[in-house]
Amino acid sequence: MKVWPGVKTTTLMVVVLVAGTAWTATAADRDKLLNDPGVYGTFATFQMDHDWWDLTGEARVIAVSEVKGLIEQLSNKVVIESYLLRGLSDHADVMFRVHAHALADTQQFLTSLLGTRFGRHLVATSYLHGLTKKAAYVPGFPDQMKTDLKAPSEAGTKSYAIVIPIRKDAEWWALDQDTRLALMQEHTQAALPYLNAVKRKLYHSSGLDDFDFITYFETEKLDEFHSLIRALEQVKEYRHNRRFGHPTLMGTVRPLDDILELFAR
Amino acid sequence: MKVWPGVKTTTLMVVVLVAGTAWTATAADRDKLLNDPGVYGTFATFQMDHDWWDLTGEARVIAVSEVKGLIEQLSNKVVIESYLLRGLSDHADVMFRVHAHALADTQQFLTSLLGTRFGRHLVATSYLHGLTKKAAYVPGFPDQMKTDLKAPSEAGTKSYAIVIPIRKDAEWWALDQDTRLALMQEHTQAALPYLNAVKRKLYHSSGLDDFDFITYFETEKLDEFHSLIRALEQVKEYRHNRRFGHPTLMGTVRPLDDILELFAR
Amino acid sequence: MKVWPGVKTTTLMVVVLVAGTAWTATAADRDKLLNDPGVYGTFATFQMDHDWWDLTGEARVIAVSEVKGLIEQLSNKVVIESYLLRGLSDHADVMFRVHAHALADTQQFLTSLLGTRFGRHLVATSYLHGLTKKAAYVPGFPDQMKTDLKAPSEAGTKSYAIVIPIRKDAEWWALDQDTRLALMQEHTQAALPYLNAVKRKLYHSSGLDDFDFITYFETEKLDEFHSLIRALEQVKEYRHNRRFGHPTLMGTVRPLDDILELFAR
C-alpha cells in the first residue's frame, strides 16, 4: 500500500474507514452492516473522462488527495467500498458500493465526490439502488436447507465482485406465494454447492431503479461463480427473468488508495 | 438557506415563488395546483456539461444568478419545482417539474432557461409531458374506498421524489370499461396502505410523449415506497404495462437556491 | 417580428416565402400543397451544438442571416415550415417540415443548410421521409362518414405540431383489404369528434425510412389532441402498431425568423 506524501495521517484514517479490502474497523462491524435489513445499497459506476489525462501529474495528485479528505468526513454516515472495473468492464472504470441508512446520505457523498477536482472528470454511467430485507422465502424452506444456508463461507474478502441486476416478468409477481416458495427452494438448492466459494447478497430495487433486484457476488474463484450462474439458469425460476444483467458489472475489490493511485500516476 | 451577495431582494422573491420545498405562497395554493385537472405537467431533466466546471467561480456565480431573475419573471405563468437528481440518477443532475395551463408557457420558461449562461451548459436528457385529469375510475369504486382515498396524507413536503413513466399494452386499451374498473379497483386496494406515507400524482401522456402515463411519487420513507411498488407489481393490471420506468427518475426535493449553489460552488 | 439590420430586403422576401406561420403566398396555395398526393414530406430535426454559444453575438447574427438568403434561393423548389422543439423535446431544438416533388431537392436544401455557418453547428437527430397519397380507405367508407371528413377544420394555423411515426406489424399487412377497411372505418369513426380541433396529415414511409407511416398533427388544444390519441388507442387497429412514436416529436409552429432570432440572441 502506497502512502501519499504530506497526507500521511489522513491516509491512515482513510485506510481504516473506507478502503475496499482494508475496511476493517472490525470484521464483525462490516459483516453486520452487510447483513442487516433496512439498509440502502447503491452501486455507482463512473468513467474517467479523457481530459483527466491532460492534467499535470501534480494536479492529479492534488485532485486525488481531495477525495480522501471527503470520504473521511462522511465516514460516519456511509460505508463506501471501492472496485476497479477498468480493464474488465466496458461500462466503467470505477464502482462504489455505498451502504447507508438513508439515500440522502448516499446522495450527499456522491454529489460531494462529483464536486471535487477529481469528480469533475467522472462520468456517471450507471446507478443502481436497492434495499436489504429479511429473507422472504427462507422461513418456508426445510430445516436442513436452513442449516446449510448458515454454513460460513470462506473467510476474507474475495478478489472479484460481480453485480447482476434483474427484472422479473409480470407472471412472476402474479404467482401465489406457495408457488414462488417452491421455485425459490429449487433455486436455492441449485446454489447450495457454491455457498462456500461465492458470497451472495441480495438487494430489492422495485421502484428505486429500473430493476426488481440487484444481485451482488464476491468470489476468488470465477469459474465456480460461472458454474453457479449456469446452475441457476437451469431452474424454472430463471424463466421469469425478463432482464438479467444488461449491465453485468465485473471488477476487482480494491482499496480506494490503490484506485486513486492508478489515476494519479 | 444561503443568500447571494448583492441579489438579496431578488432571492427573497424567488424563495417565495419557486423553490422546491420552500414554495409556500400558501400550502393551499400549492395543493390546489397539484389537484386541479386540465393542468400540464412537464418533467424536464438536465445534465450539466463538463465545460461548466472550467468557468471561474465568479463566472458561475453570475451565471447562476441570471437563472433566478428569469424564474421570477415567469412566475405568474408557470410553477416550477426543482429536484436534485445528481448522485441518485445516472440520467441527470437536475429535474424541474413545471406546471402550466399551456405547454407554450412551459416552453418559454425552458427555452429561456437554456438561453442563460447557466442553461447553455445544460444538456436536456428527458422531457416527459402529461395532463392532469379527473379520476377516471374512482366514481365507480365502492363508497368505503372513496372515503379511504380522501384520507389526508402526512403534512409537509416529502424528501424524495420518484417519477415512473408507463406505457400500457394494446390489450389494456381494448378492455371494456367495466373490466378496467375492476382491475383498477384491485390496483387501488393494493395501494391503500401506503396512502399516508407516499403521495402520488398521475399525469396522462398519450400523444404528448412516448408514454401513456407519468406517475409521480413523493415520500420520506423510501422503503414504504418500495413496498408500494412491490404491491402494485402483484396485481393483474401490472401485466398490461408494456413499459414501466426506463427511465425511473429519483431525486430529492430541493429549493432551487440549494441546487444552484451546488453548481456555483 | 424582428428585422435584421442590413438585410431588410432579404428578410422581407423570406417572410413571404417560407416562415412557419407566416408562409402565406396564399392560404389556398398552402392548403393545396398540403393536400396534393405525390408530394414528399421530410421531417428533419436538429440540435444546436454547445460550441455555437461560444461564438460572439455578432458572428451568430451573421451566421443566421446566411440561412435566410439560402432559403430564399431555394423557395421555388421546396416549401419549408419551421418548428421550435427546444423546451418541449429532448431530441431536438428545431424541426423543419420540407415538402418537395423530389427528395433530391429536399437534400439540396438540407445540405446547403448544413453547409452554412449556422448549419455547421447543427446536429441532425432524426430524418423521417414520407409520401402523400390519395386516401386508401375513404372510398369504401359510408357516405355520411365521407361527408363528415370533408367538414372544414378551424381556420388558421394551429399552435402545436406533433409528429408520431408508426410501424405496423406483419399481421396488419397480411390482412385482406376488406378487413383493413373495416378496421380503418372504426379508427376513423373514433377520430371524427376531433376533426375540427386537430388537423391531421398522413405520410406513407415504407422503404423511405424505418417506419410505415408518419402522422402529423396541428392543434391549438393539446388536451383535445391527447383525447384523440386515447380514442385511437382503444380501437382494434391500434393492436397492429409494432411501434408508435419513438420518437414522438412535439413543438410549436414558428416563423423561421423567430427561431433564428432565438439562436442569434
Added chain:
Amino acid sequence: MKVWPGVKTTTLMVVVLVAGTAWTATAADRDKLLNDPGVYGTFATFQMDHDWWDLTGEARVIAVSEVKGLIEQLSNKVVIESYLLRGLSDHADVMFRVHAHALADTQQFLTSLLGTRFGRHLVATSYLHGLTKKAAYVPGFPDQMKTDLKAPSEAGTKSYAIVIPIRKDAEWWALDQDTRLALMQEHTQAALPYLNAVKRKLYHSSGLDDFDFITYFETEKLDEFHSLIRALEQVKEYRHNRRFGHPTLMGTVRPLDDILELFAR
C-alpha cells in the same frame, strides 16, 4: 492516373475510374461486377465530425485531394461507388459501396481512407458486409417468371440508392426448401411489376455482420420503390423478417468528386 497539383487532366481520369454515376470503364464491366457471384460488397457510412469545418478552406482542399490519390492507387483491387446521404439520412453524410474479391482489400482501402487528413475527421457509423451468390430460388421458379426476371431494367444509373438490411427469424431457416421456394415465388411475383423502375441487388450477410441479407435498391422513382416495398410487406415471407431496416440508409448516387467538393467548399 491522377495527380492533383495542376489537376485538370487527372480529374478527367478519376471521373472515368471511380466516381459514382460516372464509373463507366465500360458499362459492361460494371454490370459484370454487379452480377458476378462470390464478390464481397461492403456498405460503409460515415459522418463528418464538426472539427472539419474549423480547418481553413485551403486545408480542406488539400485534405480532399489526398483522398483522390488514394483511390487511384487502389483502383485495381476494389471498385468504389459513392453516395451522398447528408440531408437524407440522420445516420451519416457519406456512404461507400465497395466491391472486392477479398474483404482484406476493402479493409485496406477503408483504413487508408481513414488515415488521410480527410479520413481523420470521418466517424464510421455503420459497416455492412455481404457476399453475392447465385440466385438460390430462381432455378425452381416457373419458366415465365424466369423470363420476366431477365427483362432489362431501364438503362443508366438511377438517382437514388436505398440499403435495407434484413434479419430473418429462426422459423424462416427452419422451413424446408420447398416451402421457402413457394414463399420466395410469391415474393418475386409481387416484385415483378417494379423490375423496370427499381434495380435490386442482394447480398448474403449471415456471420459477416448482424444481419442475414443486405438489399440494395437504385431508382429514379422513389414512389415506385415505395410501392415495391409496400407490395413486399404484404406477402407471407415478410412475416419472417425479425429485423427490416434499422438502419434504412437512403442517399443519392454521386460521383466522388461532387461529394468531396461539398466538403472542401
Added chain:
Amino acid sequence: MKVWPGVKTTTLMVVVLVAGTAWTATAADRDKLLNDPGVYGTFATFQMDHDWWDLTGEARVIAVSEVKGLIEQLSNKVVIESYLLRGLSDHADVMFRVHAHALADTQQFLTSLLGTRFGRHLVATSYLHGLTKKAAYVPGFPDQMKTDLKAPSEAGTKSYAIVIPIRKDAEWWALDQDTRLALMQEHTQAALPYLNAVKRKLYHSSGLDDFDFITYFETEKLDEFHSLIRALEQVKEYRHNRRFGHPTLMGTVRPLDDILELFAR
C-alpha cells in the same frame, strides 16, 4: 515487418512473445493454450479517439513504443493476440484476445495498456469474457463424429477472425441433458463440412458478461465461414438463441507491430 529505430532489441522480444500471427514461441505452445480448459479469454475492443491524430508524428511513435515495452513485461502472465478491426467493424479499430489463468492478470494488462500515452486515446467499446471448458456434449456423440472432430484443420494462422457472442433463451437451459445432446449433435453434424476451412473456439460466459457463450472463428475463406453460419441457422438449436451477435466483431489477424505502425504513421 517494420523495426522501430532505437528499440530493436525490444522489438525482437515482442515479436517472439506476443504479436498476432507471429506469436510462435512454438506452434505447439500456442495450440496448447488455445485448447486447454480452465483458461479465461477476454475479447477487448477499442476505438482510437480523434485527438490522437492531433499529436505530432514523433509523439505518436514514442507513445506506440511504450506499448511494446509493457507487453514484454507482462508476457509471462498473459498471451495477447491482436486484430485489426478498423475498416471492417464500425464498433472498433483494434481488438485484443487475451488468454490468462486469472482475469486479474488480464485486468492488469488492460489497465496498464490504458495508462500508456497510447492507451489514453483508446475508448473501450466492448469487453467480452469467457472461460474455456472441456467439451460438454462430445463424449455423448457417436464414435465416427468424434473421429471427424479430431481431424486437423489446415495449418497456419487464418487471415480473418470473427467473434459472435450468444445468449440462449431460458427454454434452452430448461431442456434435459439428452435433448440438448441430440440438438448439439445435429448442430455439430451441420458444422463438420467446414472443420477444415474454419477454426472454431468456444468460451463459456454466463455470469462473466451479458452473454452465455462467445464463439470465435478464424478462416482464410470468409465464404466458407458464411456457409457455416448459414448451415448452423438451419438446425433446431438455433431457435434457442435469444441473441446472436450484436455485436458481431470481424477483423484480420495482425501482428501488434503492424497495428501500432498504422497508428504511428
